[in-house]
Amino acid sequence: MFLHVDGGRIVGTSPSLAHPMSRGSLCIKGWLAADFVGHPDRLKSPLIRQGDLLIKTTWDEALALTAASLRSIQKEFGPQALGVLTSAKGTNEENYLLMKMARAALGTNNVDHVARLCHAPTVAALGFALGSGAMTGSISSLQSSDAILVVGSNTTEQHPLVASYILRARSRGAKLIVVDPRKTRLAELADLWLSPRQGTDVAWINCLLNIIVQQDLADRQFIKERTDGFIETLQATSAYTAEKAEEISGIPAADLVKAASIFGLASRGAIVYAMGVTQHFRGTDIVQALANLALATGNVGRDGAGVYPLRGHQNVQGACDMGALPNVLSGYQLLSSPQAQAKFVEAWGGQIPCEPGLTALEMLWAAESGSLKGLIIVGENPVLSYPHTSRVQKALKGLEFLMVSDIFPTETTALADVVLPAACFAEKDGTFTSTERRVQRVRKAVDPPGEARAEWEWICDLTERLGAKAEYSSPGDVMDEIASLTPIYGGISYERLGPDGLQWPCPTKDHPGTGVMHVSRFPHGRACFRPVLYLDPPETPDADYPFMLTTGRSMYHFHTGTMTRRTSLLDREVPTPFVKMNPEDARLMGIRDGTKVRVETRRGSISVEARLADGVHKGDLFLPFHFSEAPANALTAQSLDPVSKIAELKVSAARLKKEAP
Amino acid sequence: MKAFLPKDQLPFLLEELGERIEVIAPVSTDAGPSFVTWQGQPLDLKDKPLTPITEFLLPHKEALFTYVQEAGRYIFKEEEIPSRLLFGIRPCDLHAIALLDRIFGREPPDQAYFRRRRATALVVQNCTSPGRECFCAGLEAGPEAKDPCDLQLTDVGDGFLCQAETPAGILILNAGRALLKPALPEHLQEKAKLLQEARRAMPQDRSCSQIRQAMERADWEALGRECLSCGGCSFVCPVCHCFNILDLGVPDGQRLRCRDSCMLPGFSRLTGGANPRRTPGQRLRHWYQEKFEDIPQITGLPGCVGCGRCHLTCPAAINRVDLTVASRFVDDSSEARR
Numbered sequence: 001m002f003l004h005v006d007g008g009r010i011v012g013t014s015p016s017l018a019h020p021m022s023r024g025s026l027c028i029k030g031w032l033a034a035d036f037v038g039h040p041d042r043l044k045s046p047l048i049r050q051g052d053l054l055i056k057t058t059w060d061e062a063l064a065l066t067a068a069s070l071r072s073i074q075k076e077f078g079p080q081a082l083g084v085l086t087s088a089k090g091t092n093e094e095n096y097l098l099m100k101m102a103r104a105a106l107g108t109n110n111v112d113h114v115a116r117l118c119h120a121p122t123v124a125a126l127g128f129a130l131g132s133g134a135m136t137g138s139i140s141s142l143q144s145s146d147a148i149l150v151v152g153s154n155t156t157e158q159h160p161l162v163a164s165y166i167l168r169a170r171s172r173g174a175k176l177i178v179v180d181p182r183k184t185r186l187a188e189l190a191d192l193w194l195s196p197r198q199g200t201d202v203a204w205i206n207c208l209l210n211i212i213v214q215q216d217l218a219d220r221q222f223i224k225e226r227t228d229g230f231i232e233t234l235q236a237t238s239a240y241t242a243e244k245a246e247e248i249s250g251i252p253a254a255d256l257v258k259a260a261s262i263f264g265l266a267s268r269g270a271i272v273y274a275m276g277v278t279q280h281f282r283g284t285d286i287v288q289a290l291a292n293l294a295l296a297t298g299n300v301g302r303d304g305a306g307v308y309p310l311r312g313h314q315n316v317q318g319a320c321d322m323g324a325l326p327n328v329l330s331g332y333q334l335l336s337s338p339q340a341q342a343k344f345v346e347a348w349g350g351q352i353p354c355e356p357g358l359t360a361l362e363m364l365w366a367a368e369s370g371s372l373k374g375l376i377i378v379g380e381n382p383v384l385s386y387p388h389t390s391r392v393q394k395a396l397k398g399l400e401f402l403m404v405s406d407i408f409p410t411e412t413t414a415l416a417d418v419v420l421p422a423a424c425f426a427e428k429d430g431t432f433t434s435t436e437r438r439v440q441r442v443r444k445a446v447d448p449p450g451e452a453r454a455e456w457e458w459i460c461d462l463t464e465r466l467g468a469k470a471e472y473s474s475p476g477d478v479m480d481e482i483a484s485l486t487p488i489y490g491g492i493s494y495e496r497l498g499p500d501g502l503q504w505p506c507p508t509k510d511h512p513g514t515g516v517m518h519v520s521r522f523p524h525g526r527a528c529f530r531p532v533l534y535l536d537p538p539e540t541p542d543a544d545y546p547f548m549l550t551t552g553r554s555m556y557h558f559h560t561g562t563m564t565r566r567t568s569l570l571d572r573e574v575p576t577p578f579v580k581m582n583p584e585d586a587r588l589m590g591i592r593d594g595t596k597v598r599v600e601t602r603r604g605s606i607s608v609e610a611r612l613a614d615g616v617h618k619g620d621l622f623l624p625f626h627f628s629e630a631p632a633n634a635l636t637a638q639s640l641d642p643v644s645k646i647a648e649l650k651v652s653a654a655r656l657k658k659e660a661p
Numbered sequence: 662m663k664a665f666l667p668k669d670q671l672p673f674l675l676e677e678l679g680e681r682i683e684v685i686a687p688v689s690t691d692a693g694p695s696f697v698t699w700q701g702q703p704l705d706l707k708d709k710p711l712t713p714i715t716e717f718l719l720p721h722k723e724a725l726f727t728y729v730q731e732a733g734r735y736i737f738k739e740e741e742i743p744s745r746l747l748f749g750i751r752p753c754d755l756h757a758i759a760l761l762d763r764i765f766g767r768e769p770p771d772q773a774y775f776r777r778r779r780a781t782a783l784v785v786q787n788c789t790s791p792g793r794e795c796f797c798a799g800l801e802a803g804p805e806a807k808d809p810c811d812l813q814l815t816d817v818g819d820g821f822l823c824q825a826e827t828p829a830g831i832l833i834l835n836a837g838r839a840l841l842k843p844a845l846p847e848h849l850q851e852k853a854k855l856l857q858e859a860r861r862a863m864p865q866d867r868s869c870s871q872i873r874q875a876m877e878r879a880d881w882e883a884l885g886r887e888c889l890s891c892g893g894c895s896f897v898c899p900v901c902h903c904f905n906i907l908d909l910g911v912p913d914g915q916r917l918r919c920r921d922s923c924m925l926p927g928f929s930r931l932t933g934g935a936n937p938r939r940t941p942g943q944r945l946r947h948w949y950q951e952k953f954e955d956i957p958q959i960t961g962l963p964g965c966v967g968c969g970r971c972h973l974t975c976p977a978a979i980n981r982v983d984l985t986v987a988s989r990f991v992d993d994s995s996e997a998r999r
Contacts, residue, residue: 002695004716007740012721012920014712014897015974016692024711025976028891028925035722035919040910160889164976167887171978171987189886499692555890568907568919573927594934 001026003034003426003445010034010426010446020500021139021436027160028570029558034426035567037446041408043421044450054419059451062418063458066376067465069401069417070106073374079107079353083363083372086113086324087379088313090455091430091442093478095315095322096330097459097470098378102357104348105468109335109357110372113324114380115316116360117387118275120644121283122309123320127332128530129291131523134317136306137270138503138515139436143168144304147175147266149259151201151290152276156185157555159274159310166272169304175262179204180276181550182622183615192259195617196249198548199280199537199651205289206237206534207245208260209296213237217264219298226522227295229529236531237292248534268304269297275312275552281639281648285532292529300527301518311435313559314425318433321489321504322482326357331486347485349469359645361386361638368395377404378455379422383411384560384628387636387647388603405455408562411628421452428454430475431497433504437514439492440501537651538639539602541619545653549601549621551632561626576609577627581656582620583612589658596659599623601652604634607659621654662831663844667820674837675699678746681836682782685717686748699748706749706816709792711970713899714750715757718777721896721920725773730912739776746782746833749814752803753795753966755785757899759808763960764902773918782829783810786821789855791863794969796982799867802966804859817851867982869953869963876949879984885942887977887986892922894971894981900952900964903928923947949984 001022004012013034017024026033046062047054073081084102086095095113102111115123123133130136142148142165155163163186170176170189178190179201187193196204212218213234223230242253263269271294277286291307299305311317323330333340335354344352358366364382366372368391375396386392396402396415404413405420413419425432427448433439448454456475463470472478476494483489491506491513502513505523518527541548556573557564564570579599581591591597597610599621608623608630616622625632639648666674678684679699687694689705696710696717727738750758762778765771788795788804797803806813811830814821822844825831834841895901905921908914921928924945929938938944956964972981980987 002692002712004712004721006720007743009722009724011723012712012716014695015893017711017973018691018693024974025893026891026974027889027976031892031896040914156889160891161976163889164978167978185886568905568909568917569921569925569927572905573925 001030001033005445008446010037016499018499021434021438022161025161025164028556029564032567032569035569036563037424037426038449039408039566041566042449042452043407043409043413043419044452045421046451047419049417054416059453059458062420063462063465066403066418067462070374070466073400074106077373080110081371081373082106082108083110083358083375085360085363085375085377085380085382086111086319088114088316088319089379089425090315090319091428091475092315092318092322092433092439092482093430093475094378094455094459095319095324096478096482097456097463099322099324099330100348100470101459101463101466101468103352104350105463105466107351107353109326109353109355110363111324111357112326112360112363113319114313114360114385115320115325117279117385117646117649118312118316119278119309119320120646121278121287121641123325124644125284125287126291126307126309129288129295129528130300130307130518131527132517133320133332134437134517135308135435136300136517137303137308139165139308141303141306141516142166142270142272142308143172144268145169145174145266145270146268146304147177147263148270148272149177149179149263150186151179151271151273153272153274153310154180154182154184154186154552155272155310158312158553162272162310175266177259177262181617181620192255192262194251194255194259196251198550198620200249200534201277201280201286202282202289202532203240203248203534204245204251204256205286205293206240206532207242207256208263209289209293210237210240211242211257211260212264212297215261215264217261218296222298223296227527227529230296233292233529233531236533263293264297268302269294269299270304270306270308271299272308272310274310276650278646279649280646280651281538281641282535283641283646284643288530289532292532295527295529301516301520303516306516309435314434315432317435317437318431318439321433326359330482331488333486343485347481361640361645361647364392364395367399370398373399374401375399375403377402377412379406381406381410381412381560381562383415384631384633385625387633387649388638389631389634390604391638405458406562407452408566410560410562420458421450423448423452423454427452428456430456431479437503438501439489439497439504441494441497538648539637539651539653541653545601545655546619547621547654547656548619549599549623549635549652549654550650551623551625551636554624554626557624557626559626560628565626577624577630578609578611579656580611580613580616580622582616582618583614584618586610586612589656591658596661597656598659599635599654599656601635601637601654603637606630606632606634621656662825662834664823664834664841665820665844665848666823666837666841670837670840671704671821672701673840675748676701677836678833682744682746684746684748685714704749706786707790709751709968711897711973713757713897713968713970714747714754715761715899717745717747718758718761718781719774719902719920723773723918724915725918727915728908728913742776742780744780746784748784749786750783751788751968752785752806753797753968754899755783755806755808755810756797756802756966758783760900760956760960760962760964760966761902763962764956767959782833784812784814784833785810787813787815787852787856789816789859791859792969794972795967796864796867796969797967798860798863799865799871800869800963800965800967804863805856815852815855817848817855822848822852867967872965872982873953875982875984876946876953879946881942881946882940883942883986884979884984885940885945887979888924888941888945889977890924890926890941891976892924893974893976894948895922895924896920897970897974899966899968899970900956923951
């Protein structure tokens, strides 16, 4: 996309007609992507804490204090008392450098980022099943699908350009099945809308697989030649008859049979999913169940057939690729692999710890219990974005040292000892990797405000102050090192990244990149089925808390709203927090559109306006999490998925009452 | 004044002009053509940039003035407006400027617009190879420039026929006097022939009245269900001009004017939450109503210039001209567009 600059200021944004995915289109947040860049609230100088105040300081002092604090914690309590949360909004180069700093300079594998709360289950489950936790095809290949199963994704609002390809396939005659408790726009346009109860996904997915096998629609040849573990999975799913699945999920058995035959009969079937699948305490199981379905029908490795996880932040794919995760190095190379260890030690010098580190939420819990003492948070606002706000705040306040780098003051920078002002995407060079594995350049359009700096610059500076080497002349230099150590990025260099970018795996300098993965072989040889069983969600509505609360997003805001709520048009669209509820429920409680209500769970309570929406089931509540004045995560629970350690963000038992006017 | 500029002399003319004034020209980039300050880059005079040139008269975001509080009083300061020569603009965009002149020129005239407009020279390039999305001929907005401009160029093969229409146009030609040759009658004949061909190459069923008929037939709610509410059609339309005003910064700051889009629900939402244009279908209908009913009443001209940019940028399966549910990728092959 183009940024239009006049007199050193960004005055507009427009899409590129030549881009292989966007093809001249943008969503509303894209058209307004750069509106926040010159906002007067931007952080312009480094700040350090003195008592209750954050005082302006120099870069040198801020970094010296950071280095000294981290070193003293390291010396006294060991490297495991330190942690780094990187940013899914930062560049690949910045994520790589942060993960290098954590491992080589701080000596800890406590490095993670916000993917823990979005697609960690995808990385875990698809990594196990297919050998790679990324989208298997290109977004544009969706237009050649014959059947598309969209699960837990409000695609027209959250990924409008992906939706445009889904709708394009539909106008070609493809069948569209949408599974969502809410009647989304896509559900209205679908051939079949299935509306399961919250948290019952494994049941109906297993049921689809069961029916497909019974109707002999499974791809026996594909299963035999390219997969392992089918028989065990089949045994596990055979219990999920349409009737049983109806009982658990509330989806009529006839609809399940219909969906199974649509998907089973399609020669190119695609599965598209997002947070509605992953943000559950058994998120990894749900993703695995979807992978089982794709594998059983042979829908992997071809154009228009595959598994399409839709990622949210512009570089959450890249942050994972760069190894900003506690158990892998860049390119998902296992810490436990001696070859990988040796390669990185040789390149970086020094030592790399072998034991996997803590995940994002585990770091906060460690901080709460006092075993984690120092934390670096880059471009993220956990106070608002992580579940159970009050507990997160308590954990961060308990730290001996907290450094936060961001572009705006946030609820998290307010708790920091050192705050660094960062350059935003329009003010620096680097690369981002999109959800379709496309590595693309981002180029500096304007100067950062005040003393703000591109994060890669201070990360290098701090790494050197901590005693490890980080001499790079430019982000391109960093990419060369990434390529030399990361096989899937092996052929990527700035010279090769034109407007099309390159899709990884791109192992060599003459490799054209990979649109469709797993064409003839999976990275780990054969794909793996794994039987998964349905478990009741940890919390279900009861007499005290009769509503089922789910959290999500608005079309006009992004994440914790630090940028979109400073974008005048987007803020105009949705200026205040709200809870969506069923009109019938509202009527019974005497609530009208716009009535102030209090939503409570066992964790906390917030006050918001009610919005009546026909698309919401009776007994359900939907709450977006962008708003600091009504933080949805004050209400959410922290039951973790045992594999991916994602939290249950979609299911909480809640009650609601009218507030006194 | 007429003259002939051989093709290889064009960069030298721009260089001459660039020494006197900031020249904005359609430059070729590997991500597509774009109107930018010309500093010797290769030009793309074939494809039309997606962002219309009207952005230089009505930017997406513009600081109307800066306010500073001093000793209890506010001091206001307007920013300097740069003088610019807009080179290689299309007849459709020129027609859009003529429309904006009429819209913003109604009493009281919009000073912010006219400050920029007065500081701008216009050099138009007639369209001899219209794009697949174009239908300016049906709306009498092209392919030949009919609205006032300073200089009109026509690519007649080995060079450009230059026709100056204003004193500024003559000054532009004088700046490149050494590069010019006399215009010949053949050049004028060639121009007429090429433009006739261009006219014929465009669809013949896209007149204002035909689009009005399509509006009457349209199933707006069905179209609205496809609309992804991105606002893109408003942001690329050279005639769309709605804006929002906000003051950014307390106590010192800027009064900004930002482009807005009636395709967004908040545009028509009233205080208290009621919305007369609640559904995307109603908003889409309003968009057309504005262009084909309301703007003609105000200006006497249709509010659409047939540039087809809304069709190019629309991610939804909406045929923006016929107003039917159909993806642009089903009727046009994606390759043809690139």
